[in-house]
Amino acid sequence: MGPQSYPGKSKTRTFSFKKSVFDNKKAIRGGIPLVFPCFGPWENGPQHGFARIKRWKKESEAERVNGRISISFSLEDDDETRKMWNYRFKLVYTVDLGENDLKLTLTINNTDSKPFDFTTLMHTYFRCKNIDDVRIQGLEGLQFTDKVAGGTEAKEERTTVLVDQNYDRVYMNCDPGKIKVDCVGNGKTSVALSLSNLTDVVVWNPWQEKAKAMSDFDDEEYKTMICVEAGCVSRTATAPAGGSVSFTQTLRLC
Numbered sequence: 350m351g352p353q354s355y356p357g358k359s360k361t362r363t364f365s366f367k368k369s370v371f372d373n374k375k376a377i378r379g380g381i382p383l384v385f386p387c388f389g390p391w392e393n394g395p396q397h398g399f400a401r402i403k404r405w406k407k408e409s410e411a412e413r414v415n416g417r418i419s420i421s422f423s424l425e426d427d428d429e430t431r432k433m434w435n436y437r438f439k440l441v442y443t444v445d446l447g448e449n450d451l452k453l454t455l456t457i458n459n460t461d462s463k464p465f466d467f468t469t470l471m472h473t474y475f476r477c478k479n480i481d482d483v484r485i486q487g488l489e490g491l492q493f494t495d496k497v498a499g500g501t502e503a504k505e506e507r508t509t510v511l512v513d514q515n516y517d518r519v520y521m522n523c524d525p526g527k528i529k530v531d532c533v534g535n536g537k538t539s540v541a542l543s544l545s546n547l548t549d550v551v552v553w554n555p556w557q558e559k560a561k562a563m564s565d566f567d568d569e570e571y572k573t574m575i576c577v578e579a580g581c582v583s584r585t586a587t588a589p590a591g592g593s594v595s596f597t598q599t600l601r602l603c
């Protein structure tokens with residue numbers, strides 16, 4: 350689940366795929382799916398966990414304050430989630446939209462009497478006019494795991510990252526206020542990320558061959574999307590019994 354479009358200045362900035370259907374079985378490809386409690390392949394359940402395929406409830410009515418609109422949704426454990434992962438929890442996701450920014454906060458409440466470990470991520474799909482123009486700033490000097498190269502680690506040397514092939518990298522220990530994605534939306538827009546507790550950023554585009562093999566991906570759609578996903582995935586986070594942990598990403602048009 351996640352906002353399916355980000356209508357800053359009346360233009361759609363995030364991306365939804367033509368072939369995506371929400372059926373509670375498979376994740377939607379587009380918007381900002383929420384990954385929890387496991388990023389990547391998961392031995393107990395579906396890839397990236399169950400949060401993105403479950404139907405969430407409205408937690409509060411939409412509220413308009415000082416030109417912003419905000420609404421919260423929640424997801425609690427049920428028989429199905431406990432079969433995969435035997436913990437009680439309540440996730441609260443707050444979407445707070447201003448004229449030029451979108452603030453997304455995921456709070457993971459552990460309602461159980463034992464602590465649990467998890468990984469989580471906001472899997473943002475940005476729409477772009479042309480992937481060849483997209484540039485990502487703020488990754489220079491970071492260690493990354495290259496999943497396409499079998500999980501090898503390397504250091505990013507470039508000040509500006511462009512994606513021109515099958516790309517799946519987990520950048521670690523990111524500066525929470527430095528990452529910026531240029532030339533998204535209409536091709537002239539930049540979006541700056543401001544992160545709290547989300548220390549990793551995954552950059553993903555499956556490129557031509559891999560996209561062709563994916564049933565919910567049109568053959569040419571890889572050219573008009575880039576995923577820049579803020580998460581806590583290279584290490585697990587812990588929610589203590591009865592406690593909570595919050596993660597925030599703000600996307601600001603600049």
Ligand SMILES: O=P(O)(O)OC[C@H]1O[C@H](O)[C@H](O)[C@@H](O)[C@@H]1O
Pocket residue numbers: 376396397496517518551552553576578
């Ligand atoms: O196809 P999905 O389950 O939605 O995952 C899409 C992608 O998500 C992340 O970016 C992972 O790093 C990739 O390895 C994965 O392929």
